[in-house]
Structure formats: C-alpha cells, structure tokens
Amino acid sequence: MSPELKGKVAIVTGASRGIGKAIASTAAGLGIDLALAARQEGPLQETAAEIAKKYNVEVLTVPCDVTKLQDLENLVNKTKEKFGRIDILINNAGVSSQYPFEKQPIDDFEKLAHTNYLGYVRLIRLVINDMIQKKSGAIINMVSGSTLCDPVPRSFIVYSSLKVGLRAFSKGLFWELRDQGIKVTSILPGVTDTDLTGKLQEVTADHSRLMTTEAIESAVRFALTVPANVCPLEIAVINQQTPWTAPVIPYKQDHPKS
Numbered sequence: 001m002s003p004e005l006k007g008k009v010a011i012v013t014g015a016s017r018g019i020g021k022a023i024a025s026t027a028a029g030l031g032i033d034l035a036l037a038a039r040q041e042g043p044l045q046e047t048a049a050e051i052a053k054k055y056n057v058e059v060l061t062v063p064c065d066v067t068k069l070q071d072l073e074n075l076v077n078k079t080k081e082k083f084g085r086i087d088i089l090i091n092n093a094g095v096s097s098q099y100p101f102e103k104q105p106i107d108d109f110e111k112l113a114h115t116n117y118l119g120y121v122r123l124i125r126l127v128i129n130d131m132i133q134k135k136s137g138a139i140i141n142m143v144s145g146s147t148l149c150d151p152v153p154r155s156f157i158v159y160s161s162l163k164v165g166l167r168a169f170s171k172g173l174f175w176e177l178r179d180q181g182i183k184v185t186s187i188l189p190g191v192t193d194t195d196l197t198g199k200l201q202e203v204t205a206d207h208s209r210l211m212t213t214e215a216i217e218s219a220v221r222f223a224l225t226v227p228a229n230v231c232p233l234e235i236a237v238i239n240q241q242t243p244w245t246a247p248v249i250p251y252k253q254d255h256p257k258s
C-alpha cells in the first residue's frame with residue numbers, strides 16, 4: 001500500500017477482465033478506492049468482489065457502455081455520490097477487430113471509434129474540470145504498442161489509427177494541462193494474453209510470444225507512484241519477439257486466411 005495514495009479514488013473502465021481487471025487490482029493494492037465499469041454486470045461484480053476481498057479498499061461497480069454519453073455521465077455521478085471525489089481516471093475499455101479493410105463490416109468503424117477514442121475523450125471531459133479546480137489528478141489512457149508502427153499493422157488499420165489519434169490526443173492534453181497539476185500518461189501495451197487477443201488470428205499463432213498483464217500492471221504502478229513533480233508521458237511495454245511490434249512491420253505480411 002502507498003501512504004500517499006490511500007483513500008484516493010479511481011475510475012477504471014473495462015475493469016471486469018483482462019488488462020482492466022489486472023490494473024484495477026494493482027490500484028487496489030496501492031490503497032486506492034475504485035469505481036469499476038464495464039457493460040456486463042455479472043463479471044464486473046465478480047471482479048469487484050474478488051478485489052474488495054483481497055485488498056482492504058471500497059469498490060463500487062457501475063454498469064456502463066462507454067459508447068453512450070449518458071452511461072459515462074452516470075458513471076461520474078455515481079462515483080461522486082459514493083466517494084465525493086475522483087482523483088484518478090484509468091481509461092481502458094476497448095475492443096479490437098482484425099479484417100482486411102475491404103472486408104471489414106461497416107458497423108465496426110463506429111463501434112471502434114466510439115469505444116476506443118470517443119469514449120476516452122468524453123470521459124476525460126466529464127472529470128477534467130473537477131481536477132482543474134483541485135489542481136491535481138491523474139489520467140491514464142490504454143493506447144497500444146501498434147501505434148509505434150508506421151505504417152500501422154495491416155488488417156488492424158482502423159483500430160490502430162484510432163489508437164494513434166488517442167495517443168496524439170493524450171500527449172496534447174498533457175501539454176495543455178501540465179500547469180494545472182494534472183498528469184496524463186499513455187500506456188502502449190504489446191500483444192497481451194487476454195480475451196481481446198484470443199479473438200485475433202495471426203498475432204497469437206505463437207502463444208509463447210504473448211505478454212501477461214504483469215508488465216502492464218508494473219507500468220501503471222510506476223505511473224501512479226512517481227514523485228508529484230514528474231509525469232511519465234508514455235510507457236511502451238512491448239513484446240520481446242513478435243511480428244506485431246517488430247521495428248519495421250513487413251508490409252507484405254499475409255492477410256489471415258478466412
């Protein structure tokens with residue numbers, strides 16, 4: 001537990017499983033009280049019960065679809081009603097999909113944009129004025145190691161280009177708010193063993209190359225515990241060995257067989 005963080009309050013989106021669940025546990029281990037959000041109530045409550053039992057912190061669950069503005073407003077309101085404050089926002093909810101662009105369902109674009117970009121920006125907008133008023137706050141955005149690749153990896157161009165936009169937004173937000181005492185950190189994970197990657201082909205073909213969530217937990221712990229006058233702007237934690245994060249993506253990489 002960290003004495004400076006004990007009693008602080010964090011919202012974590014996409015907290016029911018995968019990276020979100022792991023980093024919510026990390027925050028709880030530092031003594032931070034939590035408001036956990038995801039769409040499906042059952043898994044969210046199971047995760048909350050597990051965390052509350054293991055760490056001596058308060059855990060609120062708020063079912064929330066980050067693509068819906070009303071749900072985001074409700075998340076912020078419920079968190080303030082219960083705790084009276086929001087010190088940390090961990091924007092993590094995300095979806096992925098792997099398609100050659102010409103075969104990607106048109107509905108996918110809206111879902112990706114609303115979940116992986118707009119959901120993040122809107123939720124920040126809803127908490128930022130309280131943070132500015134207090135002259136303190138920390139925002140962590142789950143970006144992606146795929147943003148390190150130029151061109152972005154084929155068959156993921158909509159997902160990855162939105163993450164590139166999110167990364168640019170996060171960096172800009174830090175520069176805009178740094179004098180207001182607010183930290184903004186982007187985490188760029190490599191290919192991590194979660195349900196999200198389980199749905200992808202190609203990149204998970206060699207399972208031994210996948211990271212566990214542990215490295216991302218360390219990155220979040222680092223971001224939350226650096227001295228007050230320091231802000232880790234970006235932390236990239238990528239796989240030692242994977243075609244996904246090779247310095248130069250071979251652009252002739254084949255499409256997955258469908």
Ligand SMILES: NC(=O)c1ccc[n+]([C@@H]2O[C@H](COP(=O)([O-])OP(=O)(O)OC[C@H]3O[C@@H](n4cnc5c(N)ncnc54)[C@H](OP(=O)(O)O)[C@@H]3O)[C@@H](O)[C@H]2O)c1
Nearest residue numbers: 014016018019038039040065066093094191192194195196
């Ligand atoms: N895994 C990787 O290799 C990897 C690499 C780079 C970046 N990332 C990023 O890391 C983040 C977490 O990914 P993950 O691998 O942990 O995925 P995951 O295992 O599929 O978990 C996704 C979480 O987000 C929630 N979620 C999805 N859509 C949502 C929505 N519209 N509103 C609210 N919650 C929603 C899910 O719960 P519900 O379904 O119940 O809503 C779940 O809790 C994502 O932003 C992803 O892009 C992952």
